Amino acid sequence: MIKKCIFYILFSLFTGIVLAEQFSTPSDRVKDSVEKVITVLKDKSLDKEDRWKKIGVVINESFDFRSMSQSILATNWKQATPEERQQFVFFFSQYLEDTYRTKIEAYTNQKVEFVGETIRDKRAIVETLIITDDVEIPVNYKLKENDGSWFAYDVVIEGVSLVNNYRSTFSAIVKNDGMDGLLTDIKARINKYKATQK
DSSP states (O other), rough: HHHHHHHHHHHHHHOOOOOTTOSHHHHHHHHHHHHHHHHHHHHTOOOOOHHHHHHHHHHHHHOOOOHHHHHHHTTHHHHOOOHHHHHHHHHHHHHHHHHHHHTTGOOOOEEEEEEEEEETTTTTEEEEEEEEEOEEEEEEEEEEETTTEEEEEEEETTTEEHHHHHHHHHHHHHHHHHHHHHHHHHHHHHHHHHHHHH
């Protein structure tokens, strides 16, 4: 059940956000995102490809991929060259999109309940529940403020951080094969996905 809902959790946060928009609180940001992504998912006039194009564009506009990548790589970010950092941000963002694209049509009217928010300086956590017919899934969204607007850099599902998950996986690859090996691995994952779409 949790895996079936992960795609919705991520897209409800990271889609439907336009850079020019301003939100007074992190919760306003998340609520706006939820409303917009549901509108896209329920639009029967869109085929799968058109729907994904709309969502893909706003993901790239709203994700703080650089901060997320820096957190995932941790000390490896400091040791990476500027070119390696740029490549990782680019390929990881593409990989994340591809990972959840196949699940986008699984939306089945899950509901989102907003529990509360905590703000400390320019960081915030928005607490929600994803409510299905069978279970309530606690989800915490981590956001950071930049130039008066809020951007997401992590999501924690039932205590499990998306960033920490990828950090564990990718750090093992870097340890064994270096940054070149990690970039090669991510590109291979992307190519594998593309091959399944032909």
